[in-house]
Amino acid sequence: MAEIKQEPISKTKLNYIRRERTKEMRQQMVSFGLMIFLTFVAFGLVAMDMDPSFVIPIVIGMAFLQVILQFYYFMHMKDKGHEYIKLMMLTGMFFALAFVTTFIYIVWIGAPIQ
Amino acid sequence: MASATKKRGVGSVIWDYMTTVDHKKIAILYLIAGGFFFALGGIEAMLIRIQLAVPNNDFLSAGLFNEVITMHGTTMIFLAAMPLLFAFMNATVPLQIGARDVAFPFLNSLGVWLFIFGGIFLNLSWFMGGAPDAGWTSYASLSINSPGHGIDFYALGLQIAGAGTLISGINFVTTIISMRAPGMTYMRMPLMTWTTLVASVLIVFAFPPLTIGIFLLTFDRMFGSSFFLVETGGNTIIWEHLFWIFGHPEVYILILPAFGIFSEIFATFARKRLFGYSAMVFATVLIGFFGFMVWAHHMFTVGLGPTANAIFAVATMAIAVPTGIKIFNWIFTIWGGSIEFTTPMLYALAFIPSFVMGGVTGIMQAAAPADYQYHDSYFIVAHFHYVIVGGVVFGLLAGLHYYWPLMFGTMLSEKLGKISFVLFVAGFHVTFLIQHFLGLWGMPRRVFTYLDGQGYNTSNMISTVGALMMAVAVIILLINIIITVAKNQKVGRDPWGDGRTLEWSLPIPVPYYNFAQTPLIRGLDAYWIEKKENDGKMMPAESLDDFHMPNNSIIPFVISLGLFVAAFGALHFASGKEWAIDAVSDLPQHPWALWVLILGLAIVFISMGVRSWKDDLGYYVTKEEVLKDLEEQERGAK
Amino acid sequence: MANMEYNVPSERWPAHPETATLEGKNKFIGFWTFLAGETALFASLFATYLALKDSVPSDDHLLAADLFHLELAFVMTMFLLTSSLTSVYAVYHMRNNNFSKMQLWLGITVLLGLGFLALEIYEFIEYTHLGHTFRSSAFGSAFYFLIGTHGFHVCIGLVWITLLILRNAKRGLSVYTAAKVNTAALYWHFIDVVWVFIFTIVYLLGVM
Numbered sequence: 001m002a003e004i005k006q007e008p009i010s011k012t013k014l015n016y017i018r019r020e021r022t023k024e025m026r027q028q029m030v031s032f033g034l035m036i037f038l039t040f041v042a043f044g045l046v047a048m049d050m051d052p053s054f055v056i057p058i059v060i061g062m063a064f065l066q067v068i069l070q071f072y073y074f075m076h077m078k079d080k081g082h083e084y085i086k087l088m089m090l091t092g093m094f095f096a097l098a099f100v101t102t103f104i105y106i107v108w109i110g111a112p113i114q
Numbered sequence: 115m116a117s118a119t120k121k122r123g124v125g126s127v128i129w130d131y132m133t134t135v136d137h138k139k140i141a142i143l144y145l146i147a148g149g150f151f152f153a154l155g156g157i158e159a160m161l162i163r164i165q166l167a168v169p170n171n172d173f174l175s176a177g178l179f180n181e182v183i184t185m186h187g188t189t190m191i192f193l194a195a196m197p198l199l200f201a202f203m204n205a206t207v208p209l210q211i212g213a214r215d216v217a218f219p220f221l222n223s224l225g226v227w228l229f230i231f232g233g234i235f236l237n238l239s240w241f242m243g244g245a246p247d248a249g250w251t252s253y254a255s256l257s258i259n260s261p262g263h264g265i266d267f268y269a270l271g272l273q274i275a276g277a278g279t280l281i282s283g284i285n286f287v288t289t290i291i292s293m294r295a296p297g298m299t300y301m302r303m304p305l306m307t308w309t310t311l312v313a314s315v316l317i318v319f320a321f322p323p324l325t326i327g328i329f330l331l332t333f334d335r336m337f338g339s340s341f342f343l344v345e346t347g348g349n350t351i352i353w354e355h356l357f358w359i360f361g362h363p364e365v366y367i368l369i370l371p372a373f374g375i376f377s378e379i380f381a382t383f384a385r386k387r388l389f390g391y392s393a394m395v396f397a398t399v400l401i402g403f404f405g406f407m408v409w410a411h412h413m414f415t416v417g418l419g420p421t422a423n424a425i426f427a428v429a430t431m432a433i434a435v436p437t438g439i440k441i442f443n444w445i446f447t448i449w450g451g452s453i454e455f456t457t458p459m460l461y462a463l464a465f466i467p468s469f470v471m472g473g474v475t476g477i478m479q480a481a482a483p484a485d486y487q488y489h490d491s492y493f494i495v496a497h498f499h500y501v502i503v504g505g506v507v508f509g510l511l512a513g514l515h516y517y518w519p520l521m522f523g524t525m526l527s528e529k530l531g532k533i534s535f536v537l538f539v540a541g542f543h544v545t546f547l548i549q550h551f552l553g554l555w556g557m558p559r560r561v562f563t564y565l566d567g568q569g570y571n572t573s574n575m576i577s578t579v580g581a582l583m584m585a586v587a588v589i590i591l592l593i594n595i596i597i598t599v600a601k602n603q604k605v606g607r608d609p610w611g612d613g614r615t616l617e618w619s620l621p622i623p624v625p626y627y628n629f630a631q632t633p634l635i636r637g638l639d640a641y642w643i644e645k646k647e648n649d650g651k652m653m654p655a656e657s658l659d660d661f662h663m664p665n666n667s668i669i670p671f672v673i674s675l676g677l678f679v680a681a682f683g684a685l686h687f688a689s690g691k692e693w694a695i696d697a698v699s700d701l702p703q704h705p706w707a708l709w710v711l712i713l714g715l716a717i718v719f720i721s722m723g724v725r726s727w728k729d730d731l732g733y734y735v736t737k738e739e740v741l742k743d744l745e746e747q748e749r750g751a752k
Numbered sequence: 753m754a755n756m757e758y759n760v761p762s763e764r765w766p767a768h769p770e771t772a773t774l775e776g777k778n779k780f781i782g783f784w785t786f787l788a789g790e791t792a793l794f795a796s797l798f799a800t801y802l803a804l805k806d807s808v809p810s811d812d813h814l815l816a817a818d819l820f821h822l823e824l825a826f827v828m829t830m831f832l833l834t835s836s837l838t839s840v841y842a843v844y845h846m847r848n849n850n851f852s853k854m855q856l857w858l859g860i861t862v863l864l865g866l867g868f869l870a871l872e873i874y875e876f877i878e879y880t881h882l883g884h885t886f887r888s889s890a891f892g893s894a895f896y897f898l899i900g901t902h903g904f905h906v907c908i909g910l911v912w913i914t915l916l917i918l919r920n921a922k923r924g925l926s927v928y929t930a931a932k933v934n935t936a937a938l939y940w941h942f943i944d945v946v947w948v949f950i951f952t953i954v955y956l957l958g959v960m
Contacts, residue, residue: 008763008764009762009763009764009765009767010763011763014762014763017767018848021844021847021848024844025840025844028837028840032833032836032837032840035833036830036833039826039829039830039833039951042951042952042956043822043825043826043956046822046956046959046960047822052960055960056957056960059952059956059957060952060953062952063948063949063952063953066948067945067948067949070836070941070944070945070948071945074836074837074840074941074944075938075941075942081771084291084781084784085781085784088315088318088784088785088788089784089787089788089791091315091319091403091788092319092788092789092791092792092795093791095319095406095791095792095795096791096792096794096795096798097795098406098407099323099355099359099792099795099796099798099799100795100798100799100802102355102410102422102799103352103355103799103800103802103803104799104802104803105422106410106418106419106422107349107351107352107355107803217778217781217782218778218782280789283789284782284785284786284789285782287781287782287785288778288781288782288785289778291781292774292777292778292781293774293778318785318786318788318789318792319788319789319792320792321789322789322790322792322793322796323792323793323795323796325793326793326796326797326800327796329897330800330897333886333893333897337886338886338887339886339887339892339893339897340887340889340890340892340893341800341804341890341893341894341897343890345809346808346809346888346889346890347804347807347808347809347889347890347891348804348807348890348893349803349804349807349890352800352803352804355799356796356800359796693887723915726912726915726916726919726932727915727919729756729923729928731755731756731928
């Protein structure tokens with residue numbers, strides 16, 4: 001494992017890779033901005049004391065949006081070679097939803113929590 | 115290393131096994147430890163059957179009976195069946211995909227030691243104030259009220275062993291995803307590898323809920339929380355959900371690798387390509403996915419409401435479809451094959467009808483309204499023994515005979531093997547078939563005795579006789595093993611003569627680096643293809659060169675030991691404290707408990723830190739050494 | 753013994769150093785698999801919390817709406833979100849073969865994480881004074897177990913990243929250390945992912 005089996009990269013190739021990385025960094029900055037914005041809106045909606053039946057779905061939706069940004073841009077899930085990872089995380093999320101749903105609705109004689 | 119026949123001191127052999135990261139040696143560790151716990155669980159089973167042989171028996175007291183049934187279930191599932199499957203997974207999967215070791219050899223070693231220490235901790239309960247007695251499901255309403263430390267041993271022991279299983283699961287997923295030899299595409303992987311992959315994915319998703327469930331129980335019993343204490347707002351149904359979210363996938367974690375072993379055996383001894391390979395793969399994945407969507411069928415009688423029961427009933431019935439696909443494919447594999455009735459093949463053939471019977475009673479129970487009748491009766495006991503013994507244990511015994519030459523370089527005696535096969539299969543049906551009827555006649559499970567004159571006497575006696583036959587079969591198997599080890603008649607490459615998959619292409623004993631050159635895979639049943647179309651030698655995918663292997667390490671053993679020590683601290687932490695639950699609040703106080711807990715965790719975290727701090731780069735096996743080994747094999751073959 | 757080449761010139765530094773070796777690739781796949789398992793772990797915790805939320809033995813126990821205040825949760829969120837970005841910077845510099853900047857951004861990540869942890873401890877102490885403890889009610893147990901498990905992950909992450917900064921300080925950058933840094937960064941992002949659901953489900957839905 002020790003030696004780096006890497007052919008020397010030419011100057012132009014190196015510059016290209018770096019430019020691509022900087023481009024990616026710009027995307028990550030934008031997604032960070034979006035995440036901050038989503039957080040502000042979520043806290044704002046709750047702080048404004050609006051109707052919960054309206055706020056709850058929006059807030060949860062925004063949480064998922066934020067997590068997708070985190071996964072795809074911060075954790076590089078959008079890159080190549082992440083197909084298996086997407087499959088695993090999607091499966092995990094699906095199971096997570098199943099667990100949470102049952103725990104909300106069927107922990108006691110079918111009565112949903114108040 | 116090639117000259118392993120050189121005499122070495124016992125100490126150096128033990129040290130070698132304690133520090134080994136070689137998947138073949140770890141497989142042997144799993145086999146020995148799992149075999150030991152299998153014997154232990156078997157003895158507990160015999161105690162149960164002796165107690166129930168006649169009405170009003172007082173061979174075991176009621177309390178001791180509860181401990182024995184709990185430990186029988188827990189030991190068999192967590193400490194026998196799963197480790198034994200891991201033994202075969204470790205022994206075969208890296209060889210089947212053409213890898214030199216698993217993806218994380220260090221974690222492989224950690225997994226086996228966590229399992230061994232967890233198992234020892236759980237069984238120490240027998241000598242330290244009583245074993246757990248709330249059933250292997252340990253429902254919270256019972257386990258919170260169980261006096262003494264029995265349940266604490268259950269919670270802590272399973273937590274340690276479970277962590278080991280999770281680690282091994284991650285390891286196998288990674289190995290199969292990333293370490294396949296060139297040409298080994300997903301749809302060329304042998305079924306054993308496929309089922310290991312799906313079972314490992316199930317482990318990754320199913321064990322964390324168990325971890326959380328056990329933590330809740332641990333905190334309630336040892337640290338004063340109130341997740342399950344109804345008087346402070348707790349809810350015991352949470353335990354049932356968490357346990358079965360784990361528990362149902364667990365049965366698929368057990369059965370899928372057994373399916374894998376059977377698929378290999380059918381193809382080998384029918385001397386035919388596995389029928390419907392892609393359908394088999396598809397069915398495996400589908401069973402794995404559905405396995406997660408059905409856990410509440412264990413809870414039909416809790417009162418979840420008709421909607422929930424209906425959803426889970428339908429999902430449960432759906433699993434019969436992919437399982438049926440598998441059964442038909444196995445039958446079609448045998449159909450028209452040139453069958454050789456070896457011991458593993460006999461187990462595989464006996465598996466089909468036995469497992470189908472267990473499956474059919476499963477579908478009966480899937481109908482929620484009918485399940486109200488079967489619930490908590492011997493019908494359930496008969497059902498799950500039909501799937502777990504008729505499926506998993508048959509698979510383990512078949513695998514033991516089939517893979518023995520690969521693991522130890524000798525052949526188990528076919529004659530003794532067939533005798534123990536006949537006794538075991540006959541004993542199995544005698545024991546459990548009658549239990550269906552006992553259940554339908556109303557005998558509840560988990561009772562320590564029954565009254566005379568209820569019509570249960572003869573049936574229970576028959577069941578006990580069957581259990582005795584199984585015990586004799588296992589003893590004959592043991593004798594077989596001892597004779598084989600004593601004789602030590604070595605066999606060579608492809609000992610069954612009909613090996614299809616890559617692992618049989620290797621010389622026996624398998625060199626510690628597995629493949630001198632990574633092989634090129636040209637299709638499903640890679641070795642068979644080379645035998646039919648070529649000279650029977652795998653084509654290399656790389657030139658002979660130095661290659662990299664991992665270092666041995668003692669750290670996995672130390673980490674596991676640390677958790678073992680910490681568990682003793684946690685165990686006594688709540689004894690006699692005023693905030694503790696009633697079950698432990700009047701036990702004597704142990705002021706040292708906290709310090710032992712801290713000491714154990716310190717050992718764990720410091721060893722992890724050391725592991726992280728040091729560079730562990732492994733070493734290189736040189737070309738010269740490999741060439742020398744190859745020459746030696748050449749000479750041995752002549 | 754195998755050797756490891758440190759501080760490689762940029763011309764020979766792979767575009768994806770963290771997965772340049774088989775061991776690195778295994779680590780990457782294995783760690784994501786672990787994170788998938790963590791999803792199931794936290795799902796069980798969230799499920800338990802939702803089932804036991806506001807489940808207290810008597811009226812004199814405080815409920816979620818009385819306890820939580822949004823300002824603190826908001827500041828904590830900002831700390832953790834920003835630390836997620838700084839660890840992105842660290843990985844960026846790691847890929848660009850810039851060791852000192854990578855170390856710097858990892859250090860900043862640790863500081864922000866410490867800030868988050870300090871606020872969490874402050875919050876726990878405050879609740880304890882109000883009679884909302886791990887042992888006071890099922891609601892308390894579930895709350896502290898969920899938030900505490902997340903906090904424990906933060907602690908592990910902090911110790912891990914600190915250890916990496918220290919151990920790599922003398923060694924420098926290689927494909928071996930790059931894989932380690934990448935894994936730690938993934939872990940840190942995942943902690944942030946869990947926190948997003950915590951602030952939404954526990955705090956935002958809690959005060960409504």
